[in-house]
Amino acid sequence: MSDVLIPRLAILGVGLIGGSLALSLKQAHAVGETIGIGRSLSNLEKALELGVVDRVTQDPAEGVREADVVFLATPVQALGPMACQIMPHLKPGAILTDGGSVKAEVIRAIEPHLRADVHFVPGHPIAGTEKSGAEAAFATLYRKRRCILTPSAHTDVHALELVRSMWETAGCEVVIMDVEKHDRVLAAISHLPHMVAYALVNGVGSYDRYDENILAYSAGGFRDFTRIASSDPTMWRDIALTNRDALLEMMEGFERYFAELKENVSSGDADALYRFFRRSKELRDGILTLSTEENT
Ligand code: NAP
Numbered sequence: 001m002s003d004v005l006i007p008r009l010a011i012l013g014v015g016l017i018g019g020s021l022a023l024s025l026k027q028a029h030a031v032g033e034t035i036g037i038g039r040s041l042s043n044l045e046k047a048l049e050l051g052v053v054d055r056v057t058q059d060p061a062e063g064v065r066e067a068d069v070v071f072l073a074t075p076v077q078a079l080g081p082m083a084c085q086i087m088p089h090l091k092p093g094a095i096l097t098d099g100g101s102v103k104a105e106v107i108r109a110i111e112p113h114l115r116a117d118v119h120f121v122p123g124h125p126i127a128g129t130e131k132s133g134a135e136a137a138f139a140t141l142y143r144k145r146r147c148i149l150t151p152s153a154h155t156d157v158h159a160l161e162l163v164r165s166m167w168e169t170a171g172c173e174v175v176i177m178d179v180e181k182h183d184r185v186l187a188a189i190s191h192l193p194h195m196v197a198y199a200l201v202n203g204v205g206s207y208d209r210y211d212e213n214i215l216a217y218s219a220g221g222f223r224d225f226t227r228i229a230s231s232d233p234t235m236w237r238d239i240a241l242t243n244r245d246a247l248l249e250m251m252e253g254f255e256r257y258f259a260e261l262k263e264n265v266s267s268g269d270a271d272a273l274y275r276f277f278r279r280s281k282e283l284r285d286g287i288l289t290l291s292t293e294e295n296t
Contacts, residue, residue, distance in 0.1 A: 004029065004030055004031055004032050005025075005030040005031070005162070005165055005166065005169060006025065006030060006031045006032070006068050006069045006162075006166065007031075007032040007033070007068050008031075008032055008033050008034075008035070008066050008067045008068050008069075009022065009025065009031045009032075009033070009034045009035070009067060009068070009069050009070075009071065010034075010035045010037060010063050010064045010067035010069070010070045010071070011034060011035070011036050011037065011053060011071050011073060012037045012038075012060060012063070012064070012070060012071065012072050012073065012074060012082055012086070013037075013038060013072065013073035013074035013075075013078075013082075014036040014037070014038050014043060014044065014047040014052060014053060014056075014073075014134045014137075015043075015073060015132055015133050015134065015136065015137070016128060016129060016131055016132055016133070016136040016137055016141070017073045017099045017125065017128065018036075018071055018073030018099070018137075019036075019047060019052045019053075019133075019134045019136070019137025020127075020137040020138055020139065020141035020142065020170075021071055021073070021099070021125075021142070021166075021170055022034045022036070022052050022053055022137070023051075023052055023137055023138065023139040024139045024140070024141070024142055024143075024169070024170040024171060025166065025169060025170060026051075026139075027139045028169045028170070030166070030169045033054050033055070034052075034053045034054050035053060035054070035055055035056070035057065035063045035064075035067065036048070036052065036053030036055070036056040036057075036063075036134075037056070037057055037058070037059075037060050037063035037064070038056070038058065039058065041058065043133055043134050044056035044057075044058065044134075046133070046134045046135055047134035047137075050134060050135065050137075052134050052137055060082065060085055060086050060089075061085075061086065061088075061089040062089075064086045064089055064090055064094070065089055065090075065091065066091060067090070067091070067094060068091075068093075068094060068095065069094070069095045069096075069097065069162070069163075069166065070086065070090065070094060070095070070096050070097070071097055071098065071099065072096065072097070072098040072099070072100070073098070073099045075232075075234050075235045075237075075238045076100045076101060076102050076105065076106060076235070076238040076239055076242050077238040077241065077242065078238075079098055079100050079106050079109065079110065080106065080108075080109025080110055080113075081109075083096060083098075083109070083110045083113065083120075084110075084113050087113055087114070087115055087118065088115075090115070090118050092117040092118075093117060093118075093119075094118050094119070095118075095119045095120075095121060095159045095162060095163065096110070096114075096118055096119065096120045096121070097120070097121040097122070097123050097163050097166075098110075098122060098123060099123060099124060099125055100122075100124060101124060101186060101190070101191075101235075101239050101243075102183060102186070102238075102239055102242040102243040103122050103124060103148075103150045103179045103182045103183055104179050104180065104182075104183050104243075105242035105243070106122060106242075107122050107150070107152060107179060110122075111152065111154065114154075119155070119156040119158075119159035120154075120155070120159075121149060121151060121155055121156075121159050121160055121163040122149065122150045122151070122152075122179070123147060123148065123149045123150070123163060123167070124147065124148045124149075124150070124182065124186070125141075125142055125145060125146075125147040125148075125167065125170075125172060126145055126146045126147065126148060126190075127141050127142050127145035127147075127172075128141075129141075130227055130228055130229075130230040130231045132231075132232045132235075140171070142167070142170040142171040142172045143170075143171035144171060144173075145171065145172050145173075146172060146173050146174075146175050147167040147170075147172035147173070147174050147175070148174075148175050148176075148177045148182055149163060149164065149167075149174060149175070149176050149177070150176075150177055150178070150179040150182050151176065152179070183243050183246045184246045184249075186243070186246075187243055187246035187247045187249070187250045188250050191239055191240070191243055191246075191247050191250070192247065192250040192251060192254055193228065194228050194229070194231065194236055194239075195240070195247070195251060196254065197225065197226045197227075197228045197229040198229050198236070200225070200226060200229070201215075201226050201229045204218075204222070260276070261273075261276060264276060
């Protein structure tokens, strides 16, 4: 019997999220063999060359056949179809888990198609960068980050414990959360900021009063604020489509604050502007204190 946590791990979608999990588990000697599965040969070859995975295949059925754990790490809308495609080829007792940024829709797409002898544990590591592909993966991505698991009433407890151990080994604090709460919390702290950054870059980039691209003048503030607008468009299209209700609620809330700010600027209300900025600064400074405490 193997003494590693996961004798054979299959990663379907060897990008930032899948590749980083593979690297962190390998560094912790927690996996036997890691198989990378994907569509493009160039990304798989890069994953092999960088030592992210031990072998690769473009055939999902072959890649998952002997796997004890299969980690799905494709864009959200591909997770359900991929799970259905591999379902007949999983070995009895296999654990299927994912890292998708939206959970209710992914569970709806996968659970009805689960075989009785396969266990599904939905998950979402709260870590990332704006970079994509195997080349973007690094072993410390999950260190001191949180990973949210959203088990349902059908989730097998042993499978849940193994997935918890997997993420703890990768460096995460694991949080169990209700699926609806997950999708709303993430809509607020991650999905809305991405929408704002994408809209801001579009708005500023299309300003055409002068005969030149004014983005050339962008410096620290603009670049810091819009870093996340360099994130993969397919990934964010899928998140916007699959977490639509929660995201719309957050976008409407944001519009109300933006309208208040616009009104204060328009009316020249100095006190109101000061109060608005001071409240924002206090909230933002509070986040910095929180994350310092969490990271110590
Ligand atoms: P990524 O770097 O672009 O990697 C995704 C991988 O999936 C790629 O290597 C790609 O390889 C494969 N893929 C893309 N489309 C596919 C399709 N239609 N069918 C099958 N394979 C496909 O993206 P990522 O940042 O790792 O994100 C992966 C998942 O993690 C997403 O569900 C995302 O929501 C979630 N997530 C992302 C972050 C973040 O900050 N980036 C954080 C937490 C969770 P091939 O093109 O070669 O197939």
